[in-house]
Amino acid sequence: MSDVLLNSAREPRVAVPGRSSSAQPPVLILNLFYSGLGIARDLAGRGVRVIGLSAHREIYGNRSRYCEVLFCPNSQEEPGQLAEFLLRKGPELQGAVIFPTRDADVMFLDDFREELERWYRLAIPSRHCLRRATDKGLLVEAALQAGVPVPRTVTVQSAKDLARVPHEVGFPCVVKPVSSVHWRVGGNWDLVGGKKGFRINDFQELCSEYQRLTAIHPQLLVQEWIAGPVDQIAVLGGYVGDNSQPLAFFTAHKIVQAPEDCGTGCIVESIDIPELLEPTVRLFKALDYTGMAEVEYKRDSVTGDFKLIEINTRHWDQHQLGRASGINLTWVAYSHLIGQAVSPEPRPIQRRKWIAEDAFLLYAATGLWRRELRLSQLRRQISGRKMYGIFSWQDPLPFISYFAASVVPSLVKAACRKFWKGMKGNEVRSH
Numbered sequence: 001m002s003d004v005l006l007n008s009a010r011e012p013r014v015a016v017p018g019r020s021s022s023a024q025p026p027v028l029i030l031n032l033f034y035s036g037l038g039i040a041r042d043l044a045g046r047g048v049r050v051i052g053l054s055a056h057r058e059i060y061g062n063r064s065r066y067c068e069v070l071f072c073p074n075s076q077e078e079p080g081q082l083a084e085f086l087l088r089k090g091p092e093l094q095g096a097v098i099f100p101t102r103d104a105d106v107m108f109l110d111d112f113r114e115e116l117e118r119w120y121r122l123a124i125p126s127r128h129c130l131r132r133a134t135d136k137g138l139l140v141e142a143a144l145q146a147g148v149p150v151p152r153t154v155t156v157q158s159a160k161d162l163a164r165v166p167h168e169v170g171f172p173c174v175v176k177p178v179s180s181v182h183w184r185v186g187g188n189w190d191l192v193g194g195k196k197g198f199r200i201n202d203f204q205e206l207c208s209e210y211q212r213l214t215a216i217h218p219q220l221l222v223q224e225w226i227a228g229p230v231d232q233i234a235v236l237g238g239y240v241g242d243n244s245q246p247l248a249f250f251t252a253h254k255i256v257q258a259p260e261d262c263g264t265g266c267i268v269e270s271i272d273i274p275e276l277l278e279p280t281v282r283l284f285k286a287l288d289y290t291g292m293a294e295v296e297y298k299r300d301s302v303t304g305d306f307k308l309i310e311i312n313t314r315h316w317d318q319h320q321l322g323r324a325s326g327i328n329l330t331w332v333a334y335s336h337l338i339g340q341a342v343s344p345e346p347r348p349i350q351r352r353k354w355i356a357e358d359a360f361l362l363y364a365a366t367g368l369w370r371r372e373l374r375l376s377q378l379r380r381q382i383s384g385r386k387m388y389g390i391f392s393w394q395d396p397l398p399f400i401s402y403f404a405a406s407v408v409p410s411l412v413k414a415a416c417r418k419f420w421k422g423m424k425g426n427e428v429r430s431h
Contacts, residue, residue, distance in 0.1 A: 024048050025095040025121070025338050028086075030075060030108075032061025034317040034356065034389040035101035037398060040067040042320065042330035044394075051093075058405060060390055063397040076104035076185060083112040090119030097121045097337050099292075099330070100314045103181045106130070121337045125291040125313055132287055133311045134179050136221045140308075146286035148279045149305040151224035158218075162210060165203070165222050172201050172225040174262060175209055180310075182217040191216055197262035199225060228301040230257045233265075233309070236276040237294040237319060239333045244284040247342045248332045250322040250349050251276050255381055258363045266359035267381055270321040272349040276306060283308070292333055294319070317356065317389060324352035324387070355382060356389040357399070358406065 026049035029036040036052060043050050043066065050067040055074035062069045073081035086098075098120050100106045109122045110130055116122060124130060132138040137155040144150060152169045155178060156162060165173065176197040177183045183192050192198075192213070200206045206222070213220055231253055238249025251274075256267040280295050294316040297306035315330070322329050325347050335342050360382075367373030391399040 025097060026051060026093055027334060028053055028093065028096050028098045028120070029067065030098065030100045030105040031055065031102060032059055032064065032067075032069070033101065035315045035319065036099075037061040037064055037390070038317075038320040039099055039101070039315055039330050040064050041392065041395060042323070042328050043334070046331065048334070051096075060398040060402040060405070063401040065395050065397065075100075075108035076102070079108045079111060082108065083115060086116060087119070094119050095121065095338075097123055097334055099123045099333070102184075102314070103134070103179075103312075104184055106134070106314050107181050123292060123314070123333060123337060125287075125289055129287050129289055130313060133289070133313050134181070136176060136178050136310065139311065142286045143283055143308045146279070146282040148283050149300075149303075149307045151226055151307050151309075153224070154222045156210070156220040156222055159210065162203075162206060165206060169222055169224050171203070171206075172199055173206070174199055174223050174225050175206070175213065176221045176223065176262075177217060178219040178221050182219070188216050195259055195262050196264070199261045226298045226300050226307055228299060230254050230260060232299040232301070233257065233296065234273050234276060234299065234306060235268075235294055235296045235318075236273075236280045237316065237322070237329070239292050239329050239336065240284050240289050241336060241342065241344075242290055244287075244289050245281065245344065246277075246284070247336060247344050248322070248327050248329055249277075250325055250327050250347075252318065252321055255353070256360070256363060258359050264356075264359070265318065266356040266363060267353055268318045268321065269351060269353045269384075270324055270349055271351055279306070279308075292319075292329065318354040320387060321352055321354050324385070325350045351384065353382065353384055353386045354389065355386055357391060358389075358402065 024047060027043060029039050029050065029052045032040070032052045032054050037060070040050050040052060040061070041064070052061060052064070052067045052069045053072050054062050054069050055072060057071060072085050075082050098109065098116070100109055100123065106124055109116065109124050110127060113122060113127065125133065132142050137153070140150050140153045154161060154164050154168050174197045180196065183189060198209055200209060210220065233254040234251065235253070236249055236251050238246040241247045250270055251272060252268050252270045253273065254265040254268050256265070257263045258266050276297065283295065284293070292314055294312040296309040298309055299306050319329055327347055332342055364373065364378055390402050
């Protein structure tokens with residue numbers, strides 16, 4: 001089977017990136033999950049050849065009408081092989097922009113920066129900036145330098161550092177990796193249960209979790225737990241130009257996060273939060289930041305301040321929310337990276353909800369089963385104008401593929417379990 005899937009059997013009704021005779025540099029997308037699929041859709045009809053570099057043959061994004069798919073090694077598990085793959089393709093794809101969609105993709109591009117930059121334009125910040133933005137301890141230092149509020153923080157290098165936590169951070173607190181990629185490599189993500197952090201309530205629990213988590217990676221970050229509901233988590237997402245000024249941005253807040261304490265947003269709403277802009281620009285300047293960025297904060301219910309949580313140095317799942325306000329972050333990034341002039345154009349933020357269908361279905365089913373949610377609450381959470389991580393009327397095959405590969409088998413298994421449970425019950429009654 002060829003490693004290139006040209007989607008030739010699915011001719012779209014609009015111009016497909018890659019079928020144009022335009023001399024514009026192509027775009028390579030590392031992985032076609034939510035973020036990668038959103039990038040391909042952002043570039044639809046722009047006359048740019050778009051190629052999804054997919055390490056997962058069954059993922060729904062491979063079915064998009066808006067990009068070619070090139071199967072290749074995984075940046076997280078086989079970075080050296082992926083680098084060799086891209087270098088072989090260099091003469092053919094010279095000048096292409098590479099957009100990462102995961103932290104492992106960013107680290108891969110940085111690790112092989114010198115070799116890849118001979119052929120490609122890499123959509124990542126400078127090495128110095130990247131190190132300070134992705135190391136949560138260094139990020140806290142940069143934020144303090146910029147006067148941006150942060151949670152109380154201790155970086156734990158060894159067991160003796162745990163004694164600092166009760167006095168310098170307090171309880172409850174949250175334990176995180178110093179760099180998120182530490183918990184993503186190999187089988188670590190399964191070992192931490194797919195969680196980005198853990199809430200800790202007392203010193204005994206902290207010591208217990210330390211023993212477990214340092215077996216995964218020796219460094220940990222312990223931060224103040226910021227009380228308050230999920231909808232107090234806010235983000236400013238945008239593309240930052242050479243002078244550390246956003247060329248385009250929007251703001252949003254989370255409505256549902258799964259897991260609720262330290263998870264990923266599965267319902268996120270674009271909404272105007274003007275007080276995020278000034279501290280975020282100060283942070284960008286302190287980091288000498290250029291590139292795509294999603295900056296996450298949580299409002300402290302005691303002080304009222306938005307406190308910095310983290311930065312994503314790449315496209316993130318909900319980046320397409322900007323399109324509701326006429327903000328195409330991917331196109332702004334592409335234009336800047338190929339040397340086209342981009343002028344900042346502030347736009348009013350329009351409200352729209354982004355929903356991750358798969359995560360939301362699991363959240364809703366689990367909540368209803370445990371009687372932790374009511375249907376009226378779910379209706380409120382999804383009410384209003386919406387867009388989805390997978391589904392699109394203009395690009396339906398990714399959702400059809402996801403539904404057929406994931407939802408239908410799950411429903412069949414559930415029905416079979418119910419059937420056999422009923423059969424066993426009948427057998428018991430018959431005896």
